[in-house]
């Protein structure tokens with residue numbers, strides 16, 4: 001492993017899109033959205049050029065982090081290339097590396113979103129919502145036959161996100177996460193009951209979009225549930241659950 005001073009170049013960049021800078025910027029935004037408060041949640045980003053993995057420290061106020069606080073891991077061996085003095089890597093690191101290894105993720109967003117936690121109390125094994133325009137921001141299991149690119153869900157498709165049980169320690173969530181990967185090979189997220197959500201994508205921009213769209217859908221699902229409308233009911237069927245005819 002390189003010494004701290006030798007590894008400074010791994011986090012020292014004027015580029016706002018450099019992972020060490022971007023994690024700090026986005027965690028501030030996520031704090032303001034109530035997604036990463038009280039030290040909860042976090043973000044990990046793979047450097048698109050070097051393949052290095054950037055991980056935030058554990059137990060710190062995520063909105064106050066500096067680029068120099070970032071841990072850096074080799075993208076293939078997961079060995080630490082940079083360990084900031086006096087800090088521990090995020091407890092979610094084994095979950096982030098699982099997403100890099102098995103989902104070819106370019107970035108992972110973990111939030112303690114109230115909408116995700118509330119949905120984990122309403123839904124049993126899967127979060128399901130259907131027939132909402134915002135669903136078009138979520139990837140589907142289909143690929144474009146010409147380009148091979150993953151296609152988005154159609155607005156009247158059902159968006160399904162698996163829910164796993166929370167565990168006393170983050171590393172114990174790795175096996176449930178791997179089970180969810182196997183059962184839901186096309187999902188871009190896993191909800192952890194009474195805890196939050198992990199969302200990944202091929203890039204940080206995509207992971208951020210998926211997270212925002214899912215949070216919107218989870219908030220809507222809670223409101224539909226409160227109105228007595230099943231969030232995954234067919235389009236046009238909602239009036240049979242309300243007084244509107």
Ligand SMILES: CSCCC(=O)C(=O)COP(=O)(O)O
Nearest residue numbers: 039040041042058059090091
């Ligand atoms: C009050 S946060 C408990 C740990 C957690 O769930 C989390 O997301 C933050 O863990 P970290 O080690 O990254 O601080």
Ligand SMILES: [Zn+2]
Nearest residue numbers: 040041110196
């Ligand atoms: Zn968490």
